[in-house]
Amino acid sequence: MSIKRALGVCTALGVIASAVAVNVQFYDENLPGSLNPLYAESMVDFRAQELYFDRLFYRDPIDNRLDSKIVKRFEMAGATKIRLFLEEGLKWHNGDELTADDICFTIKAIMDPKTTSARAKAFRKSFTDCQVEKNSVAVIEFPEVYHKPISRLNFAVLPKKSFKSTAILPNTEFSTRPVGSGPMSGAKSTSYAIFKAHRDSSHHKPKIDKMRLNQAQDPVVQINTIKGGGMHGIVSVAPPYRPELASSSEVVMKTYDLRSWWFIALNEKNPMLAKKEVRQALNYLIDRNDLREKTIGVKKGDKESPCELISGPFVQSSPYYNRGIPVVERRYEAKAASLLNRAGLEKKGRSWYYNGEQVRLRIGMKETLNKEAPDLLDQIGNQLGEAGFDRLVYKINAEEWTREVISGKASSKYDMVIGKWSFNIDENVNNLFETRGKDKGTRNIFNYSNPEVDAILERFNAARRDSDAKNAYLDLHAKLSDELPYLFLWKLDTKSAWRKEIRSNIIAPYYYFTMIDDWKYSNK
Amino acid sequence: MDGVVFFGVQYQCTIMNIIKQSLLICVLSVVFGCGSSEEAAKEEKSSSKVEAEKGSSFWMTRLAPPEKLNPFVQDVGWQSYYNRNFQDSIRGAKEITLARFHLEHSALYRQSLLMYAHATKNLYTQYKSDDDPIQSQYFLAMSHIFLGEFKQGKTLLDGLGEEPVLNESISQWKTWLKTDKKAAPALNGFFFSTEGAGINNPPSWNEETYAFSLPSGSFYEPSEGTGLWLLAQWHEEQARTILKDVSYGEEVVGQWLSPWRLPFEASFSSSPTKKVLSLADDWFLFGFYLDGTDLAFSAAIPSDARGALKEFSQKSTLAREIQKCVQDEKVNPECLVDGGMALEESVRKENKEQTKDIPIEQLNAELLYETFPSFARYSLLRMGAIFALHNDQHRDSGILQLMVREASGPLRDPVFLTFFSAWEAGNNSTLRAQDLVHELSSEFNPLQTARVPLDFLHIRLGRNAVPSGASH
Numbered sequence A: 001m002s003i004k005r006a007l008g009v010c011t012a013l014g015v016i017a018s019a020v021a022v023n024v025q026f027y028d029e030n031l032p033g034s035l036n037p038l039y040a041e042s043m044v045d046f047r048a049q050e051l052y053f054d055r056l057f058y059r060d061p062i063d064n065r066l067d068s069k070i071v072k073r074f075e076m077a078g079a080t081k082i083r084l085f086l087e088e089g090l091k092w093h094n095g096d097e098l099t100a101d102d103i104c105f106t107i108k109a110i111m112d113p114k115t116t117s118a119r120a121k122a123f124r125k126s127f128t129d130c131q132v133e134k135n136s137v138a139v140i141e142f143p144e145v146y147h148k149p150i151s152r153l154n155f156a157v158l159p160k161k162s163f164k165s166t167a168i169l170p171n172t173e174f175s176t177r178p179v180g181s182g183p184m185s186g187a188k189s190t191s192y193a194i195f196k197a198h199r200d201s202s203h204h205k206p207k208i209d210k211m212r213l214n215q216a217q218d219p220v221v222q223i224n225t226i227k228g229g230g231m232h233g234i235v236s237v238a239p240p241y242r243p244e245l246a247s248s249s250e251v252v253m254k255t256y257d258l259r260s261w262w263f264i265a266l267n268e269k270n271p272m273l274a275k276k277e278v279r280q281a282l283n284y285l286i287d288r289n290d291l292r293e294k295t296i297g298v299k300k301g302d303k304e305s306p307c308e309l310i311s312g313p314f315v316q317s318s319p320y321y322n323r324g325i326p327v328v329e330r331r332y333e334a335k336a337a338s339l340l341n342r343a344g345l346e347k348k349g350r351s352w353y354y355n356g357e358q359v360r361l362r363i364g365m366k367e368t369l370n371k372e373a374p375d376l377l378d379q380i381g382n383q384l385g386e387a388g389f390d391r392l393v394y395k396i397n398a399e400e401w402t403r404e405v406i407s408g409k410a411s412s413k414y415d416m417v418i419g420k421w422s423f424n425i426d427e428n429v430n431n432l433f434e435t436r437g438k439d440k441g442t443r444n445i446f447n448y449s450n451p452e453v454d455a456i457l458e459r460f461n462a463a464r465r466d467s468d469a470k471n472a473y474l475d476l477h478a479k480l481s482d483e484l485p486y487l488f489l490w491k492l493d494t495k496s497a498w499r500k501e502i503r504s505n506i507i508a509p510y511y512y513f514t515m516i517d518d519w520k521y522s523n524k
Numbered sequence B: 001m002d003g004v005v006f007f008g009v010q011y012q013c014t015i016m017n018i019i020k021q022s023l024l025i026c027v028l029s030v031v032f033g034c035g036s037s038e039e040a041a042k043e044e045k046s047s048s049k050v051e052a053e054k055g056s057s058f059w060m061t062r063l064a065p066p067e068k069l070n071p072f073v074q075d076v077g078w079q080s081y082y083n084r085n086f087q088d089s090i091r092g093a094k095e096i097t098l099a100r101f102h103l104e105h106s107a108l109y110r111q112s113l114l115m116y117a118h119a120t121k122n123l124y125t126q127y128k129s130d131d132d133p134i135q136s137q138y139f140l141a142m143s144h145i146f147l148g149e150f151k152q153g154k155t156l157l158d159g160l161g162e163e164p165v166l167n168e169s170i171s172q173w174k175t176w177l178k179t180d181k182k183a184a185p186a187l188n189g190f191f192f193s194t195e196g197a198g199i200n201n202p203p204s205w206n207e208e209t210y211a212f213s214l215p216s217g218s219f220y221e222p223s224e225g226t227g228l229w230l231l232a233q234w235h236e237e238q239a240r241t242i243l244k245d246v247s248y249g250e251e252v253v254g255q256w257l258s259p260w261r262l263p264f265e266a267s268f269s270s271s272p273t274k275k276v277l278s279l280a281d282d283w284f285l286f287g288f289y290l291d292g293t294d295l296a297f298s299a300a301i302p303s304d305a306r307g308a309l310k311e312f313s314q315k316s317t318l319a320r321e322i323q324k325c326v327q328d329e330k331v332n333p334e335c336l337v338d339g340g341m342a343l344e345e346s347v348r349k350e351n352k353e354q355t356k357d358i359p360i361e362q363l364n365a366e367l368l369y370e371t372f373p374s375f376a377r378y379s380l381l382r383m384g385a386i387f388a389l390h391n392d393q394h395r396d397s398g399i400l401q402l403m404v405r406e407a408s409g410p411l412r413d414p415v416f417l418t419f420f421s422a423w424e425a426g427n428n429s430t431l432r433a434q435d436l437v438h439e440l441s442s443e444f445n446p447l448q449t450a451r452v453p454l455d456f457l458h459i460r461l462g463r464n465a466v467p468s469g470a471s472h
Helices: A003-018 A043-052 A100-111 A118-124 A219-228 A239-246 A276-285 A288-296 A333-342 A367-371 A376-386 A398-405 A451-462 A466-483 B015-055 B066-073 B076-082 B086-092 B095-124 B136-146 B150-159 B167-178 B226-242 B249-260 B263-267 B292-300 B305-312 B317-324 B333-354 B365-390 B394-405 B414-426 B431-440 B447-464
Strands: A023-028 A071-076 A081-086 A129-134 A137-141 A184-188 A192-197 A210-215 A251-256 A259-266 A307-309 A345-348 A351-354 A360-366 A390-396 A416-423 A486-492 A494-499 B004-006 B009-011
Touching (some): A043 A192, A100 A118, A219 A239, A239 A494, A288 A307, A288 A486, A333 A345, A360 A367, A360 A376, A367 A376, A367 A398, A376 A390, A376 A416, A398 A416, A451 A466, B066 B076, B076 B086, B086 B095, B095 B136, B095 B226, B095 B249, B095 B431, B136 B150, B150 B167, B226 B249, B226 B447, B292 B305, B292 B365, B305 B317, B305 B365, B317 B365, B333 B394, B394 B414, B414 B431, B414 B447, B431 B447
Parallel strands (some): A023 A210, A360 A416
Antiparallel strands (some): A071 A081, A081 A137, A129 A137, A184 A192, A192 A210, A251 A494, A259 A416, A259 A486, A307 A486, A345 A351, B004 B009
């Protein structure tokens, strides 16, 4: 090799080698609401928090093995106690040592009744105590013998020094500028969230230096930006645009495994919607095939469809789905009219009237859903309009959705809301439909209440056998398809797109970024 | 922030850093790099030459010219197969093509039974409950047997008391377990019937489950997995019947089914031949063996993965690509991804070269320049996954399997997806397996039987998890 050529090669290599701070940018549907893992509400929250925090134990998305970045080994210290030995050299993002004290602090925060988090409440029954034996040894006590106790320890670890007490409240600085131990440190602003590699600890060595989460734009903008190289990834690609990206040689489509289904919740505080016949009529007036085709681009009968219609609160692949309940795929105008007449509505001209007044429906939709199913809100509005209902449509931003809609405070604002629920392996839907009360019905959007439904949900809770649990939910499906607190729409598969420079990017079901340490950028 | 932006990537650098690192790399490359780059270039050139010559034997390139492909395009069986209408493909196919389709069905039902066995075993061992009905012992016993765990199966069957509904089934299995197991079990019943079935008409599937009354008033409703074994055998028999007068008939059946055999078959199945069979294109079209060498390699992997790799790395392109990616006796999945893309590109180039003088309107450009090359890429990923699994690289196999799962259209192979679902069930991972079984069951109705224990496992895992419920 000549000296001249060698110098040329060396310079080129030097430039490449100097490029150490790669900033991987991606779109997610929204900014995270809270970065405090106790207050994760949305899937965006879960995904972002997976970067900032370590869960004590997590499932490997490849082989489903329970693993930990923090715990070196564990042993049972009695039938209901487990002793955890932490790895050495663990550090928080601020350089403090992560110790057994933090593990026990987290558990005590979860157990503290003044910690108002729903996530904490879910975990609360799993523990009775935590003791620090040594700096790196903690003993956790459970209320009963669990089959695989470490599977109960999939909560994010919090830094004791960042809090004044174990009573952790939602709206503190920690929720925007968290101190975690996860693979990335960072914070969120009003327009993006940033992540910076946390390599000062023994347990993380992410290969990507920086990441930036940007709020999803119009799907066309997202597609063009990723194809042009301006962005590296899109967490959820709207279905109509998937073929275009799939055929690009610059981008790789990847499945994001998530059990999600879409719905229209109906407000029974509206006297008209309190009538079952009206709800059933609306069910017959929604043409799901047409909606699916116009907003998602999927026609009836399409093979490998990402979108499958449903008739109840489960996806069709779920064992709880009652296959005996058919989907109402298209409009049945005559049936609907008959039901509406029976309910006391009257059609004058092209419009429906109730108690002498023209019916007007206020329809809201979670704003971010428009990026997955463009124009869905307008299409539903149009269908109801054609059927003779006046309507007002609203896009609901993430904050209002969390603060008002989910918490049952939107009954005076909307008659119908369009949303989506996502599930991990636990497909428990009790808190969506049970009568709202202390720790019950916590996601009951319009405070729906039906004693027969409550009884079925209680049967599910009380079931000892899997078949009894399954039968309870099969009955629930049947009941809800008749009572219709929701009009059930469809399940929609989620696909991500990442530029081919992003390598080894395994996407974990539900949590997404669990394996971020292995992700790398390579422009080879 | 200081830096330079290239295509959305922000680089932080200082001039001094560039100079310092350049000098270091300069020294290193003079000492170590420059000399070897020429040798690497020579090796790459000769490897490419070999690739180019071998490439002409791949079905994706051999069938690129319209006159070679047209007979298949016009065949009803192949049209159905390409359009993923697998039951219609059996109805419409004949001769060798039909034999292949039957073997694919046989493979699929074997893997669905493997999924059933894994899910059942995990449900009643790792996740057993005091409330599991006594009859669950029979299903657990059967699963142990299919997994080759004969002693455990026998112990459970011997421990079962009188179960009138199950007695006949138990008796048949016990009879077989008493033999030397050098012959496949001769079974009948188990909800399976071939009445009305024929060579182009698979048996109707009985989705019935058992129903054992429980003290609570409800029922325990497990499904009978043995029917899947009988169905897999039936499809295999159809293939053998079609191939009975073909010289390589027994050999191709042995090779084809080898990667998909159930563990208990090791007791009575003979090892497949390692001969490279001279096979017609019906065996390869829209499949994942580039040519006969890959089929032979694939068949040899389950009994001795490393031995097979050593033996076939000079003959089979896929074996050679895998060999290139082996370090310290482990195959590197990342390297295989790159290898797959290179293979895809080489097939694309070859097809463009072969068809350059044919007017574009006479070609199916997407098929020849996109779909066919993609088959080459996925062939390598699949073979890599199977090799890794038998090379004690469980997790690496999973990484590759997940990539293959992303295939779509004609590349989306139900046999491999069922293989993946079985692997998932073995890992107590139910979500992806359920979604795939649901996707495939409209074409392969018997999968509804295989999913029953998977569903119960899913319910048990979900109810034992810390409640997470719905998120928005």
